[in-house]
Amino acid sequence: MRYLLALLIFAVTLLFVAVGWVTSGGLARAEIRSASTPTEAVQALLADVQSHNWDRAYARLANNKDIDRSAFERDLSGSYRSLRTYSSLEGFDVWPIHAASEQAVVRANLHWSTAVGPIDDVRDLKVEHQGSSWKVDWPSPNLPKVPPQVIPVNYLRWDVINRGPEDDWGEQNVDTPQVRIISMNPVERPDRLIILGEIVNEDTVPAYVNVNATLLDQHNAPMSQEGSFDKISHTLLPKQVSPYRIDFPGIKLKQIKSVRMDAKAMLVPASADPVIEVSGQRMNTDALGKKVLSGELLNESGQPVNIAQTLAVFYDSNGRVIWVSDGYIDQALLPQTPVHFAVDLPDDVAAKVQNYHVTVNHYSSGNS
């Protein structure tokens, strides 16, 4: 009788631990690892990618004889300090698209946490039945070999000499470059009000710009202030135009009387390098059924661009800016190597689009 309590405590503790293991996903994890269905095979692979267990992930590939392990790892963990190298796979959704006895196609929506914010990546993966389990047929990374060549460097560059190292940037008592907001269009969406437009640098020197908008209510009192943040090209070369977009979550158009726009510009050193060509632009529909503007980027310079951001501006038949959207490219732009891009836009806006223009912002480590 005196050991009854001890036995009870041992038993209840074990029971709680077992229940905890099941409810925390221990059982599900064990099932997924068995890869007994196509979906589980993809889940198991992505779980290994998530935990950076590259050896085990590689072992789960049906075609690991045809794909180099380091190329597989580079495909998922990035290279050349691309955005993918600043990313971690935070989660994924997996669902079957097509299944047969020996082959299946599984769609995976990968949720990446990156240095510039969350990014989702949809992939359709072929899965094969091998032995008692399913394995993923990973698409072979296709990295074109660029022939050796000389790239002449003849771009324009503007340098600025500071008065002294103790002065803050922008406090050099020099005239600010002349910039002008050339268009502004408020657009109401179900969950927000968006101010869209374009800004031009009218000066002969580069300008570093930020656009802010203040909403004024019916009594001309400020309601809310937001900035363009990363929906603009901050560095504008002489005569260059940039779209901008400013979001006001939770605000309706009828709540405001007017908008006060404010463009701040600073003289900064800048260069025209690297030159990134945008080609093959077309409107189409992606795998999830969303309208997108897609195309290719080509880095025409001789140095890699680590992270690129595409900024697309859409015009209606009157030439009015009706939408601005952006997207980050998760792989580096290597010299002379085309890279695919796509930015999405709402279906109702897509129906009105007559024209569009894409600009590219870039970040190269060591050159910020």
Added chain:
Amino acid sequence: MDQRDTSFFRRPIPPAAIVLIALVVHAPLLIMQLPTTTTYDANFHIFFASHYAHHWFNPWNEQWFAGFSQTTYPPLGHQWIAILSFIFGLNMAYMLVQLIGVVLLPVGVFRFARLWVSERAASYAALLSVFLGTVAFLVYSAGQLSTTVSAPFYLLALPYFYEWLRWGRGRALAKGVVLTLVAASIHHVTLLFGAILFAAPVLMLAWMDRRAERDGGGLAVLGRAAVFTALSAIGVAIVLLPYWISILQHPIEQVPIPHASRSNFLLNVDYGMNYFIVPYGALILALPFIVIRGASVPRLRPLLIFFWIAFIFGLGGTTPLPRLLLGRAFQILTFERFTLLAALLALPIVGLLVEELLDRAPKLASIGVSIAAIATFALALGWMYFSPFKTIGGMNVDSVVSFLNRDGHDKYRYITLGFGNALPKVSTYTTANSVDGEYNSARLLPEMTQYGAAQLTSAKFFGRAGMESLRAMLKHANRYGLKYIFVHDAYYDPLLAFAGWRKIETFDNGLVTVWSKEDVPPARKIESDAIPAPWEGLLWGILPIGCSFFAILLWLLVPDRVRSLEIVPSSTPAEVPTYAREAH
């Protein structure tokens, strides 16, 4: 006299010797200021103390979160550091207060254990408390000053609680209540759970002992417990009134922030190591004995049951029980502190184990127990270096502080990125204010409360939630006058570059870069309804510290009439007499 009583191995260890050992073990580590470089929270406590050192009666601190109230955290530990800092400096004052905690702990354990076991077993329990892995973990890795300083005060209060319950002595009531108020003024969470996990078994013990003496009066015990509870509750309500006001005005409703101690330790080996193996160490080997002996001896059963509850809570999300019992609070609490509570509750029974081992094989047992205790302590210290979880509290932030304090840069707010727990160190020594901060419960800015991430400086470790929160804050830089960003992790560079910040300076051979945005206006005061009223500041500055002075006065002027409670359990479980008698 029987040789059994005179052998070195069969006599209690004098408490003074145990205190000396605690000093020998912990004082060098604290004099080296180890916690400032190895812990997560030491810099946070020093930052809070620094505010009290400069603004004793004004708990509104504008240096974090564009303004927050320090009445959201009990102040006593920080106020002691603030007072001592005028003599020793902030860092050493922190070490001294922490040293008081670790030296009082064996004293508290000894007095608590005496309620349950013989003086000899209690002395072993006290000695082992010096080497507890969980104490080393909390002091040198977690930096949980408040938990480790308030727990000894609860332990010291418990014998008075028992004395009041058993014999109704007024002086015991006064001392018990005052020590409870001191403990509560140091840490609120320890108050809440300590009251249940420590006081409840003592209440059951007093009730059992009283019934065993056949003097009836079980109801008297319950009545006295009600009086003690009522006085303590009223006292805590008054002493920490500004805390209750702030918590009622702004209950914690922010999106839960993930914490590793809430994980299932079986599914993550590193977490299991960090929150189970390291804190318990060799105590794990004693678990079967604790359960079997605790269950066998009726008098130890209350202790066993509450040890088991604390143990299960210390397992975090490994079992569903804490989540079921705590509900939403499960997502707010961290669970490593329960390991300390479980270990303290287990120590009296472990003292019995050591006593029995020494009786059977004195030399072998003394060597074995010593090795186990030292190995446990060494593992906890060594884990700081082998652990995958690293802190950077020791980072040199002088250049950052110097930048902020010169040329009017403190007119603007700043954040740090990649500074981890070195952020409070910057805040302690700069005159500039930040929108970030390290105390999640005090945050009111929507950019921080709506995303389920903690500090902006560690945004990337919270994944999408963290980066979304950082983006939200950067978008509102102009609103908060957030002009300067100090980066100690190039991970954040791309976001800043795309968002319109420019790198303006580099410190420490490129380890730290400074980014600025030119169109940001100077910071203005952010209006808040959380600013405490002046009278709250007055109460906050007087009552908690007053309690501690009153406790010291009581200790000096009103000596214990009962020197110790002699409870005489034999080493044979079935024959443990369930009575206590006084020794005058």
